[in-house]
Amino acid sequence: MDAKTQKYDRQLRLWGSSGQEALESAHILLINASAVGCEILKNLILPGIGQFTIVDPGTVSQNDIGSNFFLDFDSLGKQRAERAYELLGELNEDVKGNWAAKDIHSILKEDPGYLAQFSTVIATDITRETAEKLAALCWVGGQDANNRNPAGKKNITFVWVKTVGLFGAARIAVPEHTIVETHPDNVADLRIDTPFPELSAFAQSFDFDTEDSLEFGHIPYVAILLNYMDKWKQTHNGKIPSTYAEKNELKANIRAGMRSVDDENFDEAISSVLRSCQPTTIPSEIKALVNDPKCEHLNAESENFWILTRALRDYVNDHTKSDGLLPLSGTIPDMKAQTDSYVTLQSIYKTKAKQDVQEVSKVVESLLSSLGLAAGSISQQEIETFCKFSAFLKVIRYRSLEEEYHQPNTKQIDPDSVFPYYVLLRASDSFYDDHGRYPGEGENWEDDVDQLHANVGTLLQSWGIANDAVSKDLTHEICRYGNGAIHNIASLIGGVVSQEIIKLSTRQYIPMNNTFLFDGARSVSAVFAV
Amino acid sequence: MVDTQTITDHERWAGVYKLLDRTSRIHPEFEPQEEIKEFIKTCKILVIGAGGLGCEILKNLALSGFGDIHVIDMDTIDVSNLNRQFLFRRADVGKPKAVTAAAFVNKRVQGVTVTPHYCKIQDKDEDFYQEFALIICGLDSIEARRWINATLVGMRDEDNPDTLKPLIDGGTEGFKGQARVILPGITSCYECSMDMLSKPTGFPLCTIANTPRLPEHCIEWASVLEWSNKHGDRKMDTDDPKDIQWLYETALARAKQYNIQGVTYSLTQGVVKNIIPAIAATNAIVAASCCNEALKIATTCAKNLDNYMMYSGNDSVYTYTFEHQRKDDCPVCSNSSxxxxxxxxxxxxxxxxxxxxxxxxxxxxxxxxxxxxxxxxxxxxxxxxxxxxxxxxxxxxxxxxxxxxxxxxxxxxxxxxxxxxxx
The missing domain is CATH 3.10.290.20 (Ubiquitin-like 2 activating enzyme e1b. Chain:  B, domain 3)
Structure with a gap:
């Protein structure tokens, strides 16, 4: 095992070497070395992102060292960007760091294309106006084919983060995020209801009348299920059990076939009845995906994901090849069985899965050639992975900040949820627009309660929501927090955001859509697609 | 460079002090008092574990203004810790975690004293645990959690409020984790929730010996059965790459014999050491939640968690906060059998x-x-x-x-x- 594999062992067990490679190509920009910003970077530098850059025009204050672990006593009065870069950079010798003690606006004035070099832009301690401007720049970088940088990077993920006292929030915005490796709990696809010929032949190869109790107790449960399902179909016009009573009847049939209570393989079969009586179909989410316009209108710039999804559609529509089903995952769970029969069964599923991959590959190749792309430009490995997880593909399309600020998705507000804090966050921005400071920052903090609550009322009214959706006590609480930075909350939000950036950068697991809110006073959180 | 004297608590801890100086309408029971600020500076807090969670917890407590922190851990630093245990560097590999972590935080955060204890929790007696105002656990061992939980429940004397030691427990696995607050004898305890743990992974001996199907079965065969056949009384050292290499090769040979695929060095190590995937991000979330509760309990500035928060980050970000109920026949905190x-x-x-x-x-x-x-x-x-x-x-x-x-x-x-x- 090489040194890097040793160091990263505990994370490679989650996202593998392909995820690690993707992470190592990430370049993350942090705007402002706030406590939460540095916590995010800490959790990204440790697992080994490629590069980070910190942009911050400020100098280190006393409050900084009281809330930020990566600014220490010796840093007081120095450049925040430089000191945070130094103390964070120590965490991993394989990560490259950069810093600029400048304001992001002046950087952009000098170099309007500055953001194009980053995969992710994290903005903290910025006003709503700046957030909207940066988000819009990232968004264009993500969508406009003419605006790509030479590296061919397509998306810049924009992340906005804020903590206020015991409350914290994070927002992700990127036009589209596609995921193949969503890491579902179980990818087994056994096709008990519609066995392919090799599988049926396998099931029929077992002698259920055998005298040998050891052999009987080791008939794989898949063969037991197929056998009893086949008998059932013969007496039910070829249909599988569909009602609760029918499923119970099938269970009883299997139970009646047991010779002793120790036949665990029969227990396994019985406990899989309900799942196996779910007809194998294409999940509705995948049906929607293959009908997506992006599938229909492929071009040479299309992401591999969409070319593959189109191939999947064409494959599924060709019933002679696919029976109208998705490619088989080829994975089976462990089950009570003799080694030989288990290995045989495993290879039956694997062989069928391979055949399916071959058929999909053929479609991929013809699509590539019709798009004028090089043969093999989507690797066999990528096609295999895509087929294996084809029932669990995921596309997330985020709302832009502009859309949100114009009209957030807020039809109703449950006053007991975390959502009222979102309203207060937005109202605090309005308060800032009016006063040039955030509510509760000064000594006479309670004087701000009425003003902030008026901002809440105005917002709610503009969204067409009843005024009592946010209690004045909660408005008072936000004023109590006084825009203060509390390390625990910075660290918690920093943890969540870094986890999301890892998911987005590795294109594995499913990131949240689109705003995470945490209420540290009640220790509750929620995600809203505002 | 700024003089030490110019540092003021009021400016340095501005965020926390706003909470402590100001009243709350959602938590009207809270009364701001100067003594509370003094209390967090002087009360003793114990952190159990200086690993992934422990490093985070020490940092968080120091930056919450706690001044007297103790940490106990029996482990030394391994290279595979460096992807998340951010108080350690490559040059620290082999050194005791507790000592190294304490020294780092003492140097980084001015005014805090972190005292290390490089030993097992079982080496300390009740008098030791009695000194602390509260205890935070960042452990990966069920056994150690059961031990400290039972010890703290046993120490509680209903007639003496000082004997009640709040226990805050965090745990993570991959993108998931949980934080909980245990008030011994009052809320459900660790033992009350043992049934929430998944069944310990073990394979029946007959499968390992006679009908292996998975690569894991071959690895178990090598470590459980074949090791003692070939090495007699010599104990396996799962930290020794030579031993892992032997297990890997032995398991691989058996897998080949049975046509089983998937035995790798990494899987061998994972199975014999029972490795749990771990990343900095999840540790940060769970540790921060634990320390948020510690600050709330120590200052009463907001209601503490009652009593369990689950976290899952595999699919979106999801938390579930609920009150775990006491178990009527808990062998630790109830009197019934x-x-x-x-x-x-x-x-x-x-x-x-x-x-x-x-x-x-x-x-x-x-x-x-x-x-x-x-x-x-x-x-x-x-x-x-x-x-x-x-x-x-x-x-x-x-x-x-x-x-x-x-x-x-x-x-x-x-x-x-x-x-x-x-x-």
Whole structure:
């Protein structure tokens, strides 16, 4: 095992070497070395992102060292960007760091294309106006084919983060995020209801009348299920059990076939009845995906994901090849069985899965050639992975900040949820627009309660929501927090955001859509697609 | 460079002090007092574990303004810790975690004192634990959690409020984790929730020996059966790459023989060391939640978690906060005995295997007694040998249905009283 594999062992067990490679190509920009910003970077530098850059025009204050672990006593009065870069950079010798003690606006004035070099832009301690401007720049970088940088990077993920006292929030915005490796709990696809010929032949190869109790107790449960399902179909016009009573009847049939209570393989079969009586179909989410316009209108710039999804559609529509089903995952769970029969069964599923991959590959190749792309430009490995997880593909399309600020998705507000804090966050921005400071920052903090609550009322009214959706006590609480930075909350939000950036950068697991809110006073959180 | 004297608590801790100086309408019980600020500076807090969670917890407590922090950990630093245990550097590999972590935080955060204890938690007595205002656990071991939980529950004297030691416990696995607050004797305790743990992963011996199907079965065969055949009494050292390499090669040879695919060095290491995937991000979330609760409990500035928060980040970000209920027959925090049903014609050994796997019991090396008379004990050796014949006897020959059986385990500081109904 090489040194890097040793160091990263505990994370490679989650996202593998392909995820690690993707992470190592990430370049993350942090705007402002706030406590939460540095916590995010800490959790990204440790697992080994490629590069980070910190942009911050400020100098280190006393409050900084009281809330930020990566600014220490010796840093007081120095450049925040430089000191945070130094103390964070120590965490991993394989990560490259950069810093600029400048304001992001002046950087952009000098170099309007500055953001194009980053995969992710994290903005903290910025006003709503700046957030909207940066988000819009990232968004264009993500969508406009003419605006790509030479590296061919397509998306810049924009992340906005804020903590206020015991409350914290994070927002992700990127036009589209596609995921193949969503890491579902179980990818087994056994096709008990519609066995392919090799599988049926396998099931029929077992002698259920055998005298040998050891052999009987080791008939794989898949063969037991197929056998009893086949008998059932013969007496039910070829249909599988569909009602609760029918499923119970099938269970009883299997139970009646047991010779002793120790036949665990029969227990396994019985406990899989309900799942196996779910007809194998294409999940509705995948049906929607293959009908997506992006599938229909492929071009040479299309992401591999969409070319593959189109191939999947064409494959599924060709019933002679696919029976109208998705490619088989080829994975089976462990089950009570003799080694030989288990290995045989495993290879039956694997062989069928391979055949399916071959058929999909053929479609991929013809699509590539019709798009004028090089043969093999989507690797066999990528096609295999895509087929294996084809029932669990995921596309997330985020709302832009502009859309949100114009009209957030807020039809109703449950006053007991975390959502009222979102309203207060937005109202605090309005308060800032009016006063040039955030509510509760000064000594006479309670004087701000009425003003902030008026901002809440105005917002709610503009969204067409009843005024009592946010209690004045909660408005008072936000004023109590006084825009203060509390390390625990910075660290918690920093943890969540870094986890999301890892998911987005590795294109594995499913990131949240689109705003995470945490209420540290009640220790509750929620995600809203505002 | 700024002079030490110009640092003021008021500016440095501005965020926390706003919470402590100001009243709350959502938590009207809170009364701001200067003494609270003094209390967090001077009260003693114990952190158990200086690993992934521990490093985060130490940082968080220091930056919450806690001034007197102790940390206890028996481990030394391994290279695979460096992807998340951010108080350690490559040059620290091999050094004690507690000592290294304490030194780092003491240097980084001015005014805090972190005191390391490089030892097992079991090496400390009740007098030691009695000194702390609260205890935060960042452990990866169920055994250690059960031990500290039972110890703290046992220390509580209802007539003396100082003996109540709030226990805040965090745990993570991959993108998931949980944080909980245990008020010994008041809320549900760690033992009350043992059944929430997944069944310990183990494969039946007959599968490993006769019908291997998975790469894991081959690895278990190499480590459980073949190791002692080839190495006699020499104990396996799972931290020694040579031993892992031997296990890997042995497992691989068996896998080839049976046509089983998927034995790798990494999987071998994962199985024999029972490795749990771990990343900095999840540790940060869970540790921050624990320390947020610590600050709330120590200052009463907001209601503390009552009493469990689950976190999952695999699919979106999801937390679930709920009150875990006390278990009526908890062997640690209740006075009533556990009720068990078991077939009378099964042997004591089968009963023992059942208890080892039962999620809410999970014993390692149990001993049994009825009415003060031992049925089986793991030690001393002579007694073990004398009682060993009982293992193959059916339960109905050893005691009567409804008898109270005392079950002990050297890894636990309490015994389990079980009324066993023989069926």
């Amino acid at each position: 556990t009720k068990l049903d078991f077939r009378g014609d099964k042997t004591l050994e089968e009963f023992m295997d059942y208890l080892k796997e039962k999620p809410d019991i999970q014993l390692k090396r149990p001993g049994f007694a009825v009415g003060g008379k031992p049925l089986y004990l793991q030690a001393p050796k002579q007694l073990e040998e004398a009682l060993r014949p009982n293992l193959v006897k059916p339960l109905k020959e050893l005691f009567s249905s409804g008898d109270e059986v005392t079950i002990t385990d050297s890894t636990l500081p309490f015994s389990l009283q079980a009324v066993v109904t023989l069926t």
